Amino acid sequence: MKKIIIVFIEILFILLYYYMFLPPINFHSFGFWFFMFISILLLFVMSLIYSSISGVRVLFRNDRKVDFELTKISMLLGGFCGALFILLLIVNFFSSPVFNAKSYSKRISVDENGNFDKDFDEADFNAIPLIDRLSSEKLGDRVMGKMKDLVSQFYVSNQYTQINYNDSIVRVTPLEYAGFIKWISNSKRGIPSYIIVNSVTGKSEMVNLDKGMKYMPSSFFNKNLMRKLRFSYPTECFGDSKFEIDNDGNPYWITPTYTYTAIELKKKVTGVVILDPITGKSKKYKIKDIPTWVDNAYSADLLIEQIDDWGTYKDGFLNSIFGQKGVVNTTSGYNYLAMNDDVYMYTGLTSVLSDESNLGFVLSNLRTGYTTFYSVPGAEEYSAMDSAQGQVQQMKYVSTFPLLIKLNGQPTYLVSLKDNAGLVKMYGFIDVEDYQKVVVTNASLGIKKAAQNYLDSYGDEDVTSTMIDKDIIVKTITPVSIDGTTYYYILDSDNNKYKVSIKVYDNLPFIKENDVLKITYKDKDEEIKIINKIIN
Numbered sequence: 001m002k003k004i005i006i007v008f009i010e011i012l013f014i015l016l017y018y019y020m021f022l023p024p025i026n027f028h029s030f031g032f033w034f035f036m037f038i039s040i041l042l043l044f045v046m047s048l049i050y051s052s053i054s055g056v057r058v059l060f061r062n063d064r065k066v067d068f069e070l071t072k073i074s075m076l077l078g079g080f081c082g083a084l085f086i087l088l089l090i091v092n093f094f095s096s097p098v099f100n101a102k103s104y105s106k107r108i109s110v111d112e113n114g115n116f117d118k119d120f121d122e123a124d125f126n127a128i129p130l131i132d133r134l135s136s137e138k139l140g141d142r143v144m145g146k147m148k149d150l151v152s153q154f155y156v157s158n159q160y161t162q163i164n165y166n167d168s169i170v171r172v173t174p175l176e177y178a179g180f181i182k183w184i185s186n187s188k189r190g191i192p193s194y195i196i197v198n199s200v201t202g203k204s205e206m207v208n209l210d211k212g213m214k215y216m217p218s219s220f221f222n223k224n225l226m227r228k229l230r231f232s233y234p235t236e237c238f239g240d241s242k243f244e245i246d247n248d249g250n251p252y253w254i255t256p257t258y259t260y261t262a263i264e265l266k267k268k269v270t271g272v273v274i275l276d277p278i279t280g281k282s283k284k285y286k287i288k289d290i291p292t293w294v295d296n297a298y299s300a301d302l303l304i305e306q307i308d309d310w311g312t313y314k315d316g317f318l319n320s321i322f323g324q325k326g327v328v329n330t331t332s333g334y335n336y337l338a339m340n341d342d343v344y345m346y347t348g349l350t351s352v353l354s355d356e357s358n359l360g361f362v363l364s365n366l367r368t369g370y371t372t373f374y375s376v377p378g379a380e381e382y383s384a385m386d387s388a389q390g391q392v393q394q395m396k397y398v399s400t401f402p403l404l405i406k407l408n409g410q411p412t413y414l415v416s417l418k419d420n421a422g423l424v425k426m427y428g429f430i431d432v433e434d435y436q437k438v439v440v441t442n443a444s445l446g447i448k449k450a451a452q453n454y455l456d457s458y459g460d461e462d463v464t465s466t467m468i469d470k471d472i473i474v475k476t477i478t479p480v481s482i483d484g485t486t487y488y489y490i491l492d493s494d495n496n497k498y499k500v501s502i503k504v505y506d507n508l509p510f511i512k513e514n515d516v517l518k519i520t521y522k523d524k525d526e527e528i529k530i531i532n533k534i535i536n
Contacts, residue, residue, distance in 0.1 A: 006046045014039055022230040024237050028260035033088065037081060044077040088263055095262035101313035101320070107266055108306035110362065114374035116411060123405040125447045128414070129162070129169045129199035129338065132400050134422055136160050136171045136197040139204040143195055147206060150175065153182050156195060157217075159243045162336045162343055163295040166247055169199045169338040174243050174251065174277075176218035183220050190214040190278065194243070194251055213251055213277035217241070223280075229255060229273060232282055236273070242296040251277055254296055257284065267305070269369060272297045287368065295343040296366050303345055303364045304330050307371065311349065326506065327352045328359060331381055333401045342367055346404050348381050349373065357383075357501055358432075361404060376411045377504045377532060379435030384413045387435045388428035392417065397425055404432070408455060416443070429454035433530075467532070468523045472496070474515045477508075489528070490517075500531035508534075 017023075017038070023031035097104045131139070137160060144156045154175040162171050174194040177183040190212020197204040217225045229238060239256035246252065253275045259268050272290055275282035290297055311328035312320045320327055331348035338344070343366050348358040358380050364371040379387070385399035395417075402413035407429070417426040417440060424443045427450035431437035439457050441450035472492040480487050488508045490498040498521065502508050511517070520533035 003050070006043070006050060009046065010039070010043050013042055019227075022226055024230070025234050026237055028263060029237050030264050033263065037085070040077050040081050044081070047077065092262045092265060095265050097309070097313055097317050097320075099317075101317040104266065104309040105312070105314040107268065107309050108303070108369065108371055110307065110310055111370070111372040112375075114360075114363070114372040116374045116376050116406070117409065119372070119374075120406040120411075122409070123407050123412075123414075123451070125451065127169065127200060127338070128403065128405065128447070129336065130403075130414075130416060130424070130427075130447065131171075131197065131199045131202050132416070133160055133162075133171070135202070135418075135424070136199065136204075138422055139197050139202060140171075140173060140195045143204045143206050144175075147193075150193065152178075153186055154178055154191060157243070160197070161242045161244055161296060162199065163244050164338050164341050164343055165196075165245060167341065169343075171197045171199055172243060172245055173197075174213060174216065176216060180220060183218065186212075187214065187219070187223060191216055194245070196245075207249060209251070209278070211278050215253070215275065215277045215280045225253060225275070225277070228280055229275065229282070233257075233273060233284065236284075238273075239269075239299060239302075241275075244294060244296060246291075246293045253277055254294055256297055256299070267302060269298055269302070290367060292341065292367075294367055298345075298364065298366050298369045300334050300336075300345045300364075300366070303366075303369065303371065304334065304347060307347075307349075307362055307364070312352075324352055330362070331358065333381055335401050335403055337363065337404065350380055351502075351506055353506070359504075375533065376432060377501060378411065378432035379413070379430065381413070384430040384432075384435045384438075385415060387430055387438045388415050388417060388440055391428065391438055391440045392426060395419070395425070399428065402430070407451060412454075426450075433532075467520055469518070469520050472498075472517050472519060474511060474513055474517060476513065477511050479509070490531075497528045498531050499528050500534065504531060505534035 017035060021031070021035070023029065023035040026032055137158070140156050140160065144151060155178050157173045157176045159173040160171040161173065162169070165172070172194060175191050177186065177191065192212045193206050193208050195204060195206055214223050215225050215228050219225065222228065222231070225241060226238070237258040237260065239258055241253045241255040244252055244254050255273045255275065257270045257273060259270050260266060269287060271284060271286040272294065273282050273284050274294070285291070287297065308329050315326055319325055328349050328351050331350055334345050334347040336343055337346050345364045345366055346361060348361045350358050358378055360373055360375040360377060362371055362373050381402050384402055388399050389397060397417035397419060400416045400418065402415050405412050405414050411432040413430040413432055415428045415430070416424045417428055419425050426440045426443050427447055428438060428440040429451060439454040441453045474490060475493050475495070476491045478489045480489060486502045488500050488502065490500065492498070498519070500508065518535040519531050521529040521531045
């Protein structure tokens, strides 16, 4: 094997690998370093093979001219790879939360002064997205099934991106090529349609385009979406592309761009690339310049990761493992809310030491990343789902992840209960503060009737109540476990009785006699007042 052949194979491999796997030319990307390592490894292996052949020639052909040059190169390459790998591990270790907990806690700025009463409007049942993703997929497949001329050539993408489209909450998804042969026969025209499903009414339709979409994930060669993005922006680290439409119904791919610390640590959104799938033209925007019709610059998974770091590391790394004082994390699930022409991610926030209750919830704008925490202590979402399912357990219905709404001024969970076929059979309303307060209603009666049934059962007791702020002196405090949740019963110096969940204030175990507490509770005519907030 001659040296020129080694060089040729190496260059050919680099070009083919880059074309197929599209690693960013960026030192912060794991893909880039893997590309480097595997390229060097190939050169190392070919050098060893060449050196071995040279050695065999010496033994059997009595040739004294041994080429030691490539032997040295291969040894140097092997040592370089090993040293570089160790160096990268060290860099990532010293860039980890172990040494940078404060920095990780500041990955996202969380406004902790959210006011549920002011920021949330009363639920409008003509604008609540009751159709979840799974139901949207069934509706989209049903529309596709009616298009006999398209079924044989295309399939429905699983995108189903939630967007706010001209003040309507919808999910949109494109068609994709059904394989290489179908791409060859249709690539000149492109993909002719996308599907739009109204998340409120369930109305679904196929939207036909004047010109087909050519730059798609299922396209091949240079028409492939990611290949088009990579060749246009070779140094950018990309996130997952989302399919959206603007206010005129024109399709676009929205792809977030990321920056990292060290090798893919502390991921941060820097902006988006908006690409027209019809023409292939694209433009990069910074976060502050993103057009308002775009709804998905941030992914829900990234926001949850950043919120978890904020809640875990704000008091240091050691505290996150040992003391865990004040450590909070998001609950294992999320949903979407549409407000003010934007789409928001909603998820609960709970203490890592806690049980089945939430301290409140966070709301994150998927376009700007702006995140707000609302102190609304209450049931954890899965507890609320179990409570709704328990009302009709003989039916074996499955609850959707809750939507958080404001009903008669109170935070309330709304769930849909589905049968095995995925059809919505009932609606359930659950009190956020007390998940034992739940009412389910047959879906055939409509969402408004279901809401009225809930209000008739529980609504009146909360409507007339107001919040009272008061300073009390603790006389006695007693912990009690009820249904897996720890509550504290407090008797003040005036012999007034109070009840408070540990989720409201995680320092309750350290409260003692004669401590002064600033509390907030509902002004209701009952012997034991329920405390909603404590400031010690």
